[in-house]
Amino acid sequence: RGTIEKLKASELSQIDRLAAVMSGKGGVGKSSVTALLAVRLSRQGFRVGIMDADITGPSIPRMFGVREQPASLGFGILPVRTRTGISIMSLNLLLPHEDDPVIWRGPLIAGAVRQFWTDVAWGELDYLLVDLPPGTGDAPLTVMQSLPLDGLVVVSSPQDLAVMVVRKAIKMAGMLGVPILGLLENMTYATCPRCGEKLRLFGPSQGERVARETGVPFLGEIPLDPHLAELCDSGEIEQYEGVMLPLLSS
Amino acid sequence: RGTIEKLKASELSQIDRLAAVMSGKGGVGKSSVTALLAVRLSRQGFRVGIMDADITGPSIPRMFGVREQPASLGFGILPVRTRTGISIMSLNLLLPHEDDPVIWRGPLIAGAVRQFWTDVAWGELDYLLVDLPPGTGDAPLTVMQSLPLDGLVVVSSPQDLAVMVVRKAIKMAGMLGVPILGLLENMTYATCPRCGEKLRLFGPSQGERVARETGVPFLGEIPLDPHLAELCDSGEIEQYEGVMLPLLSS
């Protein structure tokens, strides 16, 4: 397996750091973590973009409440900007209805991911975050092989099942030579609003141990917070004031 | 798009009913629902099998605590049987380590799914359940196009995000002429063990409304139950005594 050439970004993109967020397992909160990371970096004054590479299950536009179609000009596709100025590119913005299915096989998925890098005019960004779909198939593989990634953030949750699939993602990154910036555990516990009891719905936390065993930095735990789920649903994740992610020192 | 020929099952398979379980969105509990459905049908005396078509994120074997390699004989591959006699076929059973990543692109994924139907000697089954991966890509497409499905069970959770992606799955089934047996909502609420408060962590339930709007039968709600997560992690889902799924009257 010779090394695959990294693709060049559009002439109109100047991206300082490129990081992907992956979990392998769906539903652990990978897109939410990508969105929260972008919000935090943007609040610190960085210019941030998100590439939604979850082609058949894109949820980033809805979290930010954006619906406009990206403008496609002669020189490239312009990403859509959120209320606080984060640039977003997602296939869901190109569909007539957000609940239309994208019934694509691998080659089309890989093609779309490549185009999000080569044809989108991202402009000047300090950070571009790539939200990867679950699994270790076409989209994660294309991103890791063809994009010049600086690193990967891995998101897990407390269950053994999630940990097993997260280990697959970590092994995949190792095989493809992509450094891992850190592991975050999401949905670690919920707090009862009435009596304050901590409910560990998905079992004891394993994030710290898994990070130690796989030799990646542990970036912390995020609790289940109904307010976060609400803001994701109402498209206002930029207003989240709860626990913010520890800044990646990549 | 001409109609695609349905594939023939192995000579050594006699399957009465074939149903797939889908969500579109990862992490809503689709694999858990597939497993619980199989356990319930098996307790009622039916002969049941599960085909784990989530090729890059297979979690069925771990839920049942099975690790043996399927025997591959001249006439076909024999599925592995669980403690209570449910037949299981999953790519994770063919890997040396369960946390090895399967880094396959679309064509290989579609090929494996076809082989699980044409080359596995399922024997006589009343029900074969197919656990689909998240998204609307190669594996769900291959199953809906190439396998003679009797119907589809759709699993959702309360968030708008999950509902949006579940609608994609329902539209996809409609486009491919696969009947929908019903919609189940999972993780509807958690109960505080200390004070009995119901926590709607992911917002108000939407399952019934979505089922009504999309014209599919509503099969009920499943609460978050830490004991279920525990049994999934310990490979003992066959011992679950909590809320069992309403039987599909298909």
Ligand SMILES: Nc1ncnc2c1ncn2[C@@H]1O[C@H](COP(=O)(O)OP(=O)(O)O)[C@@H](O)[C@H]1O
């Ligand atoms: N810490 C959390 N607290 C509450 N809800 C969360 C949390 N993390 C994620 N969610 C909710 O769970 C759902 C799934 O999260 P998502 O980020 O889409 O997962 P993934 O991208 O891993 O499939 C979202 O609707 C989100 O609102």
Ligand SMILES: Nc1ncnc2c1ncn2[C@@H]1O[C@H](COP(=O)(O)OP(=O)(O)O)[C@@H](O)[C@H]1O
């Ligand atoms: N109702 C529930 N109560 C508690 N835990 C659940 C419930 N449903 C699913 N889980 C847990 O959530 C995790 C994800 O479920 P899974 O079935 O793998 O989702 P999917 O197949 O949709 O990705 C599993 O580890 C499972 O133990």
Ligand SMILES: [Zn+2]
């Ligand atoms: Zn309480």
